[in-house]
Amino acid sequence: MSHKHAGSLHAADAEMAINNARDVYTRRQEGVSLWVVESKYITASNPEESESLFDPAEDKIYRHPTFYDLPDELEYI
């Protein structure tokens, strides 16, 4: 259900990327699926922008739904 990031790497082609990821990140059962994306198609946030992107949420804990009692039957929240 919930995927967690296990790691990332670069490779010369897609096949090699799958193999490398298998060798580096699955040996201790870290992974259940692998994705390969050509790096030219990845747009990532710039570390210099992290203040404006991420910091404003720091002092607004009320945005987390932690003040509600959840029924036990709800598994993935």
Added chain:
Amino acid sequence: MDKNKNILLQYVLQLADNAMILGQRLGELCGHGPILEQDIAITNISLDLIGEARVLYSYAAEIEGNGKTEDDYPYKRDILDWKNILLVEQPNGHFGHTIVRQFMFDCYHYYHLTEMRNSSDIRLAEIAKKTIKEATYHLKYSSEWMIRLGDGTEESHAKMQEALSDLIRFFDEAFIPSKIEKEESLKGIAVDCERIRNRAWEKFRSVCEEATLKIPEVEYPQEGGKNGLHSEQLGFILADLQFLQRAYPNSNW
């Protein structure tokens, strides 16, 4: 020991020795791979093979009894008792040699395990079913590198062709039955290695073709390892592998 039991023991050791020696050879590259990911990949294959050797040596120890353990076979046998094929003891050379040697072994190993899953010896069948998952990946890994480097740059192609020309004489030994493999009592237990020969060669040829590599004619095929006749290379490997147990007998972690 009962004669048939001893034949089974010798057969299991022959299989274990192949995995052990190639695992040890690949282990030499730990920390020396061309790039991090391939260093890890090669070391993973090494560990897979040593893992396979361990279950086979453990089985051998059960067959032999007398308080033998899995460690006695790799650490306490001298060179003539080793029954691995000559291919696996050949040096790592450059990365092209390592890949060609691996690919040749994988061609044999994969089809061998495919058949061994049907062995009438339940333990061997179970070991094959477990191990083939790893061997399937090894064959995919080495096949892709054969093609990537063979059909790569002019330099990588030349190095792969050189490695193939160096090692081709060792390829066929795996498919020539040893004295032990021909024993009547192993019928149904041992894999008929002549039967897997065609499939292994077919895979070998098709990958070499895609890699644009020319398979050289072999004038003098090399064999003997399965019957205990080795190249000088095995002596160096054993000197490394067995040093500790020879210098400090029965020492433990």
